[in-house]
Amino acid sequence: MASHSNTSPVVVDRAVLRARGRRARALGPSTFLIDRVAEELSGRLAGVLRTFSCAVDLGTPTTAVREALARSGKVGMCIAVHALADLRADAAAGAHELAVVADEEALPFGDASLDLVVSALSLHFVNDLPGTLAQIRRALRPDGLFMAALLGGETLSELRAAFAAAEVEVEDGISPRVLPFADLRELGALLQRAGFALPVADVDRLTVRYASALSLMHDLRRMGATNPLIDRRRRPLKRATLARMLDLYAARYADPDGRVRATFEIVYLSGWTPHESQQRPLAPGSARTRLADALGTKEQPAGEKAPR
Numbered sequence: 001m002a003s004h005s006n007t008s009p010v011v012v013d014r015a016v017l018r019a020r021g022r023r024a025r026a027l028g029p030s031t032f033l034i035d036r037v038a039e040e041l042s043g044r045l046a047g048v049l050r051t052f053s054c055a056v057d058l059g060t061p062t063t064a065v066r067e068a069l070a071r072s073g074k075v076g077m078c079i080a081v082h083a084l085a086d087l088r089a090d091a092a093a094g095a096h097e098l099a100v101v102a103d104e105e106a107l108p109f110g111d112a113s114l115d116l117v118v119s120a121l122s123l124h125f126v127n128d129l130p131g132t133l134a135q136i137r138r139a140l141r142p143d144g145l146f147m148a149a150l151l152g153g154e155t156l157s158e159l160r161a162a163f164a165a166a167e168v169e170v171e172d173g174i175s176p177r178v179l180p181f182a183d184l185r186e187l188g189a190l191l192q193r194a195g196f197a198l199p200v201a202d203v204d205r206l207t208v209r210y211a212s213a214l215s216l217m218h219d220l221r222r223m224g225a226t227n228p229l230i231d232r233r234r235r236p237l238k239r240a241t242l243a244r245m246l247d248l249y250a251a252r253y254a255d256p257d258g259r260v261r262a263t264f265e266i267v268y269l270s271g272w273t274p275h276e277s278q279q280r281p282l283a284p285g286s287a288r289t290r291l292a293d294a295l296g297t298k299e300q301p302a303g304e305k306a307p308r
Contacts, residue, residue, distance in 0.1 A: 024224035059122030143275035196271025
């Protein structure tokens with residue numbers, strides 16, 4: 001399948017993203033965010049009254065989701081799909097796990113071959129998210145389930161604002177330094193566009209406190225989440241720009257104890273592939289009980305005012 005459609009802009013440098021993922025693993029990854037998301041996804045799956053014989057963990061940067069799925073007892077075979085070949089050993093550690101090296105933008109699965117696809121903190125880095133969602137939808141069997149967690153539009157808004165202000169003061173213009181994350185409504189609309197039934201999108205906003213903005217940047221490096229944008233400025237960051245950004249961040253976003261705040265907005269998505277057993281909205285005029293009867297009131301013809 002094509003990696004992206006003709007109309008989708010290429011925003012993320014996927015090769016750079018993979019290189020930064022390898023660097024994060026070498027540094028020792030920061031996992032608090034992915035661990036939180038994995039437990040939340042597992043809890044949501046626990047409320048589904050069925051099991052899934054064949055599942056895919058799509059692009060999740062650690063084993064946290066697969067471990068949570070294994071604990072849930074709802075998943076049989078779990079296939080780890082990731083663009084980094086060195087994750088194969090981690091993924092294959094479990095007796096019921098397989099690993100496939102593939103990019104999230106070009107899934108290697110046949111139509112109607114999977115029961116469940118779960119992805120945590122990966123799909124916001126995809127250039128053609130509508131195309132990837134359409135591929136997931138085709139790969140799921142009827143009544144298959146898709147669940148994902150992506151970073152949303154308010155994520156790292158403080159860092160974005162502080163960098164922009166510092167560059168205006170010190171340099172000759174603003175360079176994109178934080179990924180432009182999609183918001184809740186956009187992501188919910190994409191679920192519907194991809195053909196998922198019973199789509200759900202909701203958001204969890206998390207505020208994390210750091211000793212300084214520099215500590216936040218070190219954490220992002222250990223998440224493999226530093227700037228992967230195609231249009232990023234290629235020359236090294238000036239010390240004067242960094243120093244000014246740190247000052248502005250502390251001035252604007254510090255608590256009384258001196259620690260600074262960073263926002264992570266996590267958007268949770270879920271949707272089912274259509275199946276005849278699923279709920280459907282009633283056709284217009286098919287109701288058997290009048291609303292007025294249910295409310296215990298008198299129905300008024302259109303245009304007629306109720307008596308006072």
